Amino acid sequence: MDDAELRARRKALRLTQTQFADALGLHRNSIGQMERGQAAIEPRTAAAVRALKPAPLDRKPTLSDPMERLIEQALIDAGIRFTTDQGGETESRLDFHLIDYGIEIEVKRFFTVRTGEQIARAPSVILAQGEVAVRFLAEAIRSGDFVLMTLTEAQQQSVSSLHRARRELYTDAL
Known part of the structure; x- marks a missing residue:
């Protein structure tokens, strides 16, 4: 270093x-x-x-969807600032917008026909589809070096x- x-x-x-x-x-x-x-x-x-690592965010999870809540809690734990589509907070209407990274995250339990249309709304999107993938992404967020x-x-x-x-x-x- x-x-x-x-x-x-x-x-x-x-x-x-x-x-x-x-x-x-x-x-x-x-x-x-x-x-x-x-x-x-x-x-x-x-x-x-x-x-x-950054300090955890001073906020509580608010999302009701259990898959989205896994990602929300991981972002809070990792100290990564974000907005959600709850209440129209994200311009793209995707599940999460990572403020400091310019990345959107869309969480899906299963494939849906509108998935392609959804991820086309933003230039940088992480699509986590399926419970195993969502849990994996949550752990990667929680343990990764995002600094x-x-x-x-x-x-x-x-x-x-x-x-x-x-x-x-x-x-x-x-």
Whole structure:
């Protein structure tokens, strides 16, 4: 892990340097130095950073459909902000809209003829069809590392560019 990834992960978790330092058991000055490349990021610190996940959302499940409720609870547990089609909250009228990802989720117990029409309403849709698939998706959401997915494309390119530049400097130095 380098300074750019450390900073990107902190920002994706929506934490200040002080909050990040507290979560890692470090001083905020240490975080600042690591983010500026002035201090080494120890392997144990990198492992602790990768283990950090967003806090669960402060909300209760509201959906009555048991399949949709599985996904709703997983999103809450994973700290992923979302809206639902309940009350017309999602523009696409699909079951879930993941606010920070621009992804919609449609949950189906069984195949229906309108499924194709439904998933055509949005450019990025995850279709979970069948109880096993819905339970699998719920566990993947709950246990997955979604932190880096919140980075903008520009931030991801910046991290990649920094890695390339460092490799080139190292290669030139040899």
